[in-house]
Amino acid sequence: MLSITETEVVSFSQELISRCNEVVARYPEGKQKSALLPILHFVQAEFGWVSAPAMDRVAEFLDIAPIEVYEVATFYTMFFLQPRGKYVLEVCRTGPCCLVGAEKIMRYIEQKLEVKEGEVTADGMFSWRGVECLAACGMAPVLQIGPEYTFYENLDERRVDELISNLKSKQ
Amino acid sequence: MSRKLLLEHINVPGINTFDVYRQNGGYRSVEKALKTLSPDDIVEEVKKSGLRGRGGAGFPTGMKWSFLAKPEGVPRYLVCNADESEPGTFKDRYLMTYIPHLLIEGMIVSSFALGVNTCYIYVRGEMMPQICILEKAIVEAKNAGFLGKNILGTGYDLEMYVQPGGGAYICGEETGLLESLEGKRGTPRIKPPFPAVSGLYNCPTVVNNVETIAAVVPIINDGADEYMKIGIGRSTGTKLISAGGNLNKPGVYEIELGVPVEEFIYSDEYCGGIANGKRLKAVVAGGSSVPILPANLILKTVNGESRLMSYESLADGGFVSGTMLGSGGFIAFDEDQCIVRNTWNFARFYHHESCGQCSPCREGTGWMEKVLHRLEYGHGKLSDMDLLVDVSKKIEGNTICPLGDAAAWPVASAIRHFRDEFEWHVNDPKSAMERNYGLAHYADPLEIEVKG
Numbered sequence: 039m040l041s042i043t044e045t046e047v048v049s050f051s052q053e054l055i056s057r058c059n060e061v062v063a064r065y066p067e068g069k070q071k072s073a074l075l076p077i078l079h080f081v082q083a084e085f086g087w088v089s090a091p092a093m094d095r096v097a098e099f100l101d102i103a104p105i106e107v108y109e110v111a112t113f114y115t116m117f118f119l120q121p122r123g124k125y126v127l128e129v130c131r132t133g134p135c136c137l138v139g140a141e142k143i144m145r146y147i148e149q150k151l152e153v154k155e156g157e158v159t160a161d162g163m164f165s166w167r168g169v170e171c172l173a174a175c176g177m178a179p180v181l182q183i184g185p186e187y188t189f190y191e192n193l194d195e196r197r198v199d200e201l202i203s204n205l206k207s208k209q
Numbered sequence: 210m211s212r213k214l215l216l217e218h219i220n221v222p223g224i225n226t227f228d229v230y231r232q233n234g235g236y237r238s239v240e241k242a243l244k245t246l247s248p249d250d251i252v253e254e255v256k257k258s259g260l261r262g263r264g265g266a267g268f269p270t271g272m273k274w275s276f277l278a279k280p281e282g283v284p285r286y287l288v289c290n291a292d293e294s295e296p297g298t299f300k301d302r303y304l305m306t307y308i309p310h311l312l313i314e315g316m317i318v319s320s321f322a323l324g325v326n327t328c329y330i331y332v333r334g335e336m337m338p339q340i341c342i343l344e345k346a347i348v349e350a351k352n353a354g355f356l357g358k359n360i361l362g363t364g365y366d367l368e369m370y371v372q373p374g375g376g377a378y379i380c381g382e383e384t385g386l387l388e389s390l391e392g393k394r395g396t397p398r399i400k401p402p403f404p405a406v407s408g409l410y411n412c413p414t415v416v417n418n419v420e421t422i423a424a425v426v427p428i429i430n431d432g433a434d435e436y437m438k439i440g441i442g443r444s445t446g447t448k449l450i451s452a453g454g455n456l457n458k459p460g461v462y463e464i465e466l467g468v469p470v471e472e473f474i475y476s477d478e479y480c481g482g483i484a485n486g487k488r489l490k491a492v493v494a495g496g497s498s499v500p501i502l503p504a505n506l507i508l509k510t511v512n513g514e515s516r517l518m519s520y521e522s523l524a525d526g527g528f529v530s531g532t533m534l535g536s537g538g539f540i541a542f543d544e545d546q547c548i549v550r551n552t553w554n555f556a557r558f559y560h561h562e563s564c565g566q567c568s569p570c571r572e573g574t575g576w577m578e579k580v581l582h583r584l585e586y587g588h589g590k591l592s593d594m595d596l597l598v599d600v601s602k603k604i605e606g607n608t609i610c611p612l613g614d615a616a617a618w619p620v621a622s623a624i625r626h627f628r629d630e631f632e633w634h635v636n637d638p639k640s641a642m643e644r645n646y647g648l649a650h651y652a653d654p655l656e657i658e659v660k661g
């Protein structure tokens with residue numbers, strides 16, 4: 039859920055602002071609201087999630103009402119409205135992936151990370167969740183990890199082990 | 210061997226770069242179009258080719274283009290639909306990953322044909338790597354003079370931008386996509402007005418699928434006559450099929466429309482048969498939204514004809530015994546798959562993805578998911594099957610966009626063709642929790658009805 043009690047003010051770096059300006063230039067004059075989704079992706083990549091103060095800052099930048107940002111951020115599944123683990127393992131849970139073992143992979147990840155879907159591990163490193171079809175059914179089962187949305191395909195338990203230990207050592 | 214028009218050069222090392230793509234004949238269609246053809250010539254050629262939209266609906270592309278309104282002084286837009294989220298479909302990801310310049314080339318020719326000076330490629334947000342690939346390719350094309358101002362010295366200007374989505378299947382629906390591109394929630398618009406009259410920023414707009422746009426390239430290079438030689442009847446040209454599920458060789462295949470389904474599944478040129486030596490139980494031939502068919506009906510029509518991978522042959526028998534080519538998301542189910550569980554899974558998908566605008570879809574998808582969940586987990590009732598059909602009928606046709614239909618059809622068709630498997634879940638829940646119903650009679654030869 040959206041947390042509206044926070045009063046902290048978020049400031050954007052010069053670099054972030056110039057990237058936002060670049061995006062706004064793609065649309066006709068007065069249509070800067072079109073930049074909203076790209077900018078929310080930038081914000082999430084920078085801060086790890088999309089907080090209410092960050093959304094207010096986006097609204098100010100685009101000269102639109104804050105509600106116009108909230109309603110969009112809550113509609114799309116990619117935006118995290120609460121802090122998550124540093125790495126969020128998003129496993130495809132839709133039909134074609136399930137035909138070749140996605141449910142088993144999710145149970146294995148749950149066991150291995152010792153957290154339920156949507157929760158964060160004690161060290162703050164990992165979360166996981168099931169997501170709907172990622173359009174990679176030929177390489178199933180698959181998972182993705184933001185903010186680059188790197189893909190891990192043809193998953194089995196060994197690959198999950200490798201992936202998690204690689205991410206742990208990357209720290 | 211199927212002729213390849215889109216993926217001919219896919220295995221050439223470096224084909225994702227401008228230079229290699231160009232050395233292999235890339236961007237010829239832009240030269241030909243801008244220097245020797247008029248916009249109307251191109252629209253006519255595409256019309257003549259019989260190309261039908263590859264995003265799912267199969268609407269004739271040339272006809273869609275000819276509907277584009279052209280009021281004086283109002284900009285027009287071309288938007289490429291790269292939202293690819295229909296379960297079972299992954300061809301657009303493949304094309305954008307490995308041969309991004311084909312899409313860009315098609316976008317330039319199509320934009321020129323439509324009199325468009327700014328075009329967007331709307332890519333689902335999860336495909337960040339593909340977004341980077343396309344952005345890089347656009348820069349390369351621009352540096353080589355194929356984009357920007359005064360392209361190839363012809364006076365034609367075109368800018369192309371990539372727009373990320375945010376994770377929502379509904380943004381694949383073309384007006385949901387346009388809302389999203391305007392920075393709003395992806396709720397589909399009431400039609401009319403159609404995008405051709407009032408689309409992006411209320412300007413005339415054409416929305417086409419990635420593969421549709423890519424197919425314009427060979428049509429302009431070789432001419433509509435050559436394109437029409439491939440395929441069968443009103444299914445002209447080639448089609449990318451995303452093959453997944455329990456197949457020996459899942460992947461993206463470019464087929465000549467008209468290949469027999471049986472050949473597609475079992476021949477080594479394509480999927481190489483069912484994985485692990487198992488038998489085929491069912492197929493969803495065109496993405497999760499189209500009716501599921503048992504093995505016997507996907508291989509043959511009720512008239513005993515061999516079923517072909519074409520718009521018409523897959524639809525033969527209507528919804529009673531046929532299905533649809535849809536987006537070409539071909540999902541094969543082996544004998545150990547549970548149709549009830551899969552139907553519940555798909556129903557959960559549509560419930561999750563319903564935008565919530567129309568009550569039949571918002572409430573109906575959730576209701577169907579709930580009922581299917583209890584059937585799958587051993588708490589179903591025999592009356593549930595009729596209930597599901599009833600709910601699906603009340604969604605179908607009663608919503609602003611076809612997501613409602615897309616949610617209704619998989620449920621209705623699963624019950625139509627696999628009713629005894631559902632009944633078994635109710636009558637013997639203990640067994641149904643422990644094992645699957647198996648192949649049963651779903652691959653038995655059809656009893657051919659003699660007409661008359």
Ligand SMILES: Cc1cc2nc3c(=O)[nH]c(=O)nc-3n(C[C@H](O)[C@H](O)[C@H](O)COP(=O)(O)O)c2cc1C
Binds near residue numbers: 268291417418421
């Ligand atoms: C719920 C829903 C999802 C859709 N998803 C896609 C999609 O991901 N990609 C696509 O090209 N078309 C999708 N479509 C079809 C589009 O509305 C539209 O028909 C298509 O983009 C037109 O392009 P085409 O004529 O080239 O196929 C979807 C339709 C619906 C109702």
